[in-house]
Amino acid sequence: MIQAPRGTRNFPPDEMAYRRWAEGIMRRNAELFGYGEVSTPAFESLELFTLKSGPGIIDEIYAFKDKGGRDLALRPELTAPVMRMVVNSMRSAPKPIKLFYLGNCFRYDRPQSGRYREFFQFGVEVISAGTPAADAEIIALAIKNIRDLGLEDFRVKIGHIGVLRGLISGLEKGVQTSVLQALDREEYDSLSSMVSDDVAGRLLNLIRLKGDASVLDSLGDEAAHLRKVMEHLSLYGYEKYCTIDMSVVRGLDYYTGMVFEIEAPILGAEKQICGGGAYSLAKLLGGGDLPSTGFAIGFDRVLLALEKAGKRPEIPSRVIYLLRAGNVPSNEMVKLAADLRNSGIAVDFPLADKSLSKGMKYASAMRYPHVVIMGEDEWKDGKITLRDMSTGKQETLSVEDLIARFS
Template sequence: MIQCPRGTRDFLPDEMEKRRFYENRLRHTAQTFGFREIETPIFEDAELFILRSGPNVLKELYAFKDKGDRDIALRPEMTAPAIRMFVNGMSNDPKPIKIFYFGQCFRYERPQSGRYREFFQFGAELIGSATPETDAEVICMAASMIKELGLKDYKIHIGHIGVLRQAIANAGVPKERTAEVLQKLDKKLYDEARPLLTEMGVKDDVIDSIFTLTETVGGTEVLSKVPGEAGDYLRQVTSYMHAMGVDNFDIDLGVVRGLDYYTGMVFEAEAPALGAEKQICGGGSYTLSELFGGEKVFSTGFAIGFDRILLAIEKEGQVYEPKGIEAYVVPVSDDVRLKSAEIVAALRAAGVASDIDIMGRKMAKAMKYASAIRAKYVVIVGAKELEEDSVTLRDMTSGEQKLVKISELVSSIQ
């Protein structure tokens, strides 16, 4: 028996209904913030992702040569394609440009709980400005999305990449090796970061002070420890967030987002229900367009790991109940099948989600099937009732049934 490839999944109807329900909540929230949906190709030139993340990303890519000998990769994330799309077709549009997207991404890594080789990402980009107000807007939208999905226990951590970059530069780390150090600090890999910094000539007490900086976490009072423009900037961001009613955050100078293109504010959201691997969302302010042949444009964006946040919701005990259909039409005998088809067609035309028995089941088995597909009502079509232009309507929740005129069937169900 052929199985789906390792690290991928099939979604059966009940699971697919649940996923669409939560997807649409995210879409609705984005639209209430004035964002509009886009879609980009699932595969792109591999160079797009190498320019964005560096050559090491090739180890994680599903990359191949197409029949034209072009280097192609399945997208491992969706920020780079979104900005490539902006450079290609939206760079002259009025700013800011507010876009969001949802889709499949692919990374060749070891599958584990909530992490797959084919995974789904929801993200948004506010392109054309990076101010305290726009940064707050983006963080608040992410917070609203998490809340709208029903996740109860989560925390947003806000930092500023400039704080650690300055500390590392002051320590004498060469600019070309900054990203290497930041990636270690981002993952709190201090045992790996220390020899790396020592090799670059950084003294132990300076290394300790850098590590201490990454562990600086707290309320807005922590900003007193953040010197200069970065501290002032974060004070303005958090003031806007308070004004917009978002208070479930802390200042965390250890949030690094270990990628070169981040320029200022960075943030992450965590769900403790997931244990050690608890990140569900991340983003910040950045510039990428100049790497893809466009003018330098400041932007702020984020991505939500859709599979991760659904797992967190599940672990909190939230259960999605599939809706089922509204009506299931059961012909009592063969001589009423044509009329039954006419009735189900009229229900569907009126917007009533309906199905009809096409297997010729006996009444007991038809009722059992109606229960299995979670039908709210069963419409029983019998010859005797049709003489009075009526059908029997059975409420599957209460078990009550009554005779209903066919002309009143839709209003009796809705």
């Protein structure tokens, strides 16, 4: 028996229905915010991913040579590919460019709860904006997505990596990275070996700032941007989910300004379901300097959180099941199915002779909401019996009425 590779999954129909439902919510919301969907290749030049993170990440991605000797990689994330697309072919698009995407990504990681080798990300990017309004819109869209799925227990932590960088801008580039890494991993003790006591103290004071917008008061003008972001978020009505947390440091070095993370505590160790912020990546890829903001939602993790919270919805079927009774010819059933399908009505019928009771059983097991019985008596008059499977109620109606009801 051949198994799916480690860290990958199969999605049977009920699972896909659930996923498509969630996708639909996120797609509609992105469109409500004026974003357009894009798609990029599943594999890219390896260099696209080593550019910003160094060759070290090759250990963590699926990298390979193709038959022409090219160094390629399955995409480990979608921000860089989308930015590559922007730089390649959307340079003269009207600004700002607002894009969203949903796609599979691949990482060579140890699988565990909520972590797979093939996983799915939903993300958005607003390119060439960089304003508080853009940052706030991105956070608001992330929140709306998560909330509209039905998840209630989550929190948004908003920080600003630019303020942190300002404190250490005088240091060597390598040291800056080490400091940010230490802060990201919450290894605060190691700071003293990298920077002066004075700087370490100011860093520690800064990352202690947590709470509502009033904690920004102590930062003065540096925090004007974040104050405006928070103001916008309350206009969206989302202030209750958001807290300022200056200790939020995203792992990537291309983040430049506002950064945020969303956590679902119910998930335990792998609780982060969304991350994003303001970044400058286009320049690295050979484009102009395009201040951008984006986020990526861990699609699988959000769905996992929903399930753990008992909020996974039943996705109802809309298929009508056709059955014959008496001596109605099977060709007439096929013809009726074709007519209904041409009217946009989802229809299924037995592909082999099946007794009425077996047919009912099948319809029930498939959770079809309605069965149409083409009984000999009513079919003589061009009518059918419509059975509501949840109530068991039946009525006799003409094919025209049936089409009118469901199309």
